[in-house]
Amino acid sequence: DQQVKQNSPSLSVQEGRISILNCDYTNSMFDYFLWYKKYPAEGPTFLISISSIKDKNEDGRFTVFLNKSAKHLSLHIVPSQPGDSAVYFCAASVNTGFQKLVFGTGTRLLVSP
Amino acid sequence: KAGVTQTPRYLIKTRGQQVTLSCSPISGHRSVSWYQQTPGQGLQFLFEYFSETQRNKGNFPGRFSGRQFSNSRSEMNVSTLELGDSALYLCASSLNAYEQYFGPGTRLTVT
Numbered sequence: 001d002q003q004v005k006q007n008s009p010s011l012s013v014q015e016g017r018i019s020i021l022n023c024d025y026t027n028s029m030f031d032y033f034l035w036y037k038k039y040p041a042e043g044p045t046f047l048i049s050i051s052s053i054k055d056k057n058e059d060g061r062f063t064v065f066l067n068k069s070a071k072h073l074s075l076h077i078v079p080s081q082p083g084d085s086a087v088y089f090c091a092a093s094v095n096t097g098f099q100k101l102v103f104g105t106g107t108r109l110l111v112s113p
Numbered sequence: 114k115a116g117v118t119q120t121p122r123y124l125i126k127t128r129g130q131q132v133t134l135s136c137s138p139i140s141g142h143r144s145v146s147w148y149q150q151t152p153g154q155g156l157q158f159l160f161e162y163f164s165e166t167q168r169n170k171g172n173f174p175g176r177f178s179g180r181q182f183s184n185s186r187s188e189m190n191v192s193t194l195e196l197g198d199s200a201l202y203l204c205a206s207s208l209n210a211y212e213q214y215f216g217p218g219t220r221l222t223v224t
Contacts, residue, residue, distance in 0.1 A: 032211045043117070043203050043215030044156070089156065093211055100146070100169050101213060105155035 003027045004092050006104035015113050019077040023090035023104055026071065030092040034101065035064060035075045038087045047088075048075070080111045115140065117206050117216035125222045131192040134219045138185050138206030145187040146213060147179060150201040159202075162187055191221075199223045 005024045013019045021035075031052040036044035050057040050064045050073070057064050063076045077084055087108050091101040118137045126132050138145050147159040158171040162181035179189040185206075191198055199222050205213035 034212065036215075041217070043119075043205075043217050046212055046214060049212060091156075100158050100161060100171075101148075101156075102158070103148075103156040105153065 002105075003030075004090060004102050004104040006088075006090060006107050008107050009105070010108040010110070012110045012112065013080045015082055015111055016079045019075075019080045019084065019109055019111065021075040021077075021088050021090075021107050021109065023073045023075075024071055025073075025092050027092070027094070027102075028071070029094045030102075032093045033064070033066060033073050034091045034093070035062075036089045036091060036103075037084075038089060038106070044089060077109075080109075082111050082113055085109055085111050117204055117214055119202075119204050119216040119219050121219060122217065123220045123222075125224060126194050127224055128194055128196060130194050131190060132194060132221060133188055133190045134202055134204075134221075136187045136189075136204030136206075136216060138187070138204075139208075139214055142206035142208050142214075143185050144207040145181055145185065146205045146207070147187070147189050148203045148205065149173075150203060150218070151199075156203065159189065194223045196223050 034049040035047040037047050038044040048059050048062045066073045087106045089103050089106045091103045120135045144163045146161040148156040150156045161169040165181045176192045181187045201218045203218045205215045207213045
């Protein structure tokens with residue numbers, strides 16, 4: 001049962017344009033959402049997060065949007081840079097006080113010069 | 114501040130053997146979680162330890178076990194290895210309830 005889904009396995013964008021990565025979830029108990037970036041042979045790197053009480057969080061070139069009614073979140077990267085090329089995972093958590101993240105299967109972003 | 118470290122980085126084992134992986138969290142982090150990453154499955158939660166106690170466990174067979182020491186370092190053990198256990202095993206440490214910081218992982222190959 002995949003509670004967090006990233007339906008696009010890959011995305012190609014030109015440098016300078018906007019990259020939009022999408023994520024859907026099914027568990028309405030999730031109250032915190034995160035995006036991680038992963039390069040080959042490295043562990044995931046925390047990028048940005050959002051609490052369910054918000055609908056938008058911005059950090060530099062990265063903005064995460066949360067639509068609770070649609071159980072959908074998205075990550076916008078503007079402007080995209082070649083160094084952004086990586087696999088992006090969205091993850092969700094329930095506030096039980098425990099550390100358990102449920103991850104999507106990832107979207108490979110390729111930003112071409 | 115040093116990041117999460119994992120040893121070894123690469124490991125090749127034979128079916129039926131057992132393996133122990135090690136993780137040293139970021140200084141001050143008391144929570145350590147383990148994940149398995151395989152192609153097509155993404156990251157699957159194995160278990161989480163806090164102050165030497167397992168607080169949460171994922172849906173993995175009992176062959177997968179772990180422990181945490183008083184200095185917060187953690188180990189995970191897989192017994193009776195199967196071909197399907199070949200994966201990248203990631204350790205993450207955390208200070209708060211949500212944001213986890215990952216190590217580079219241990220790539221386990223079972224032949």
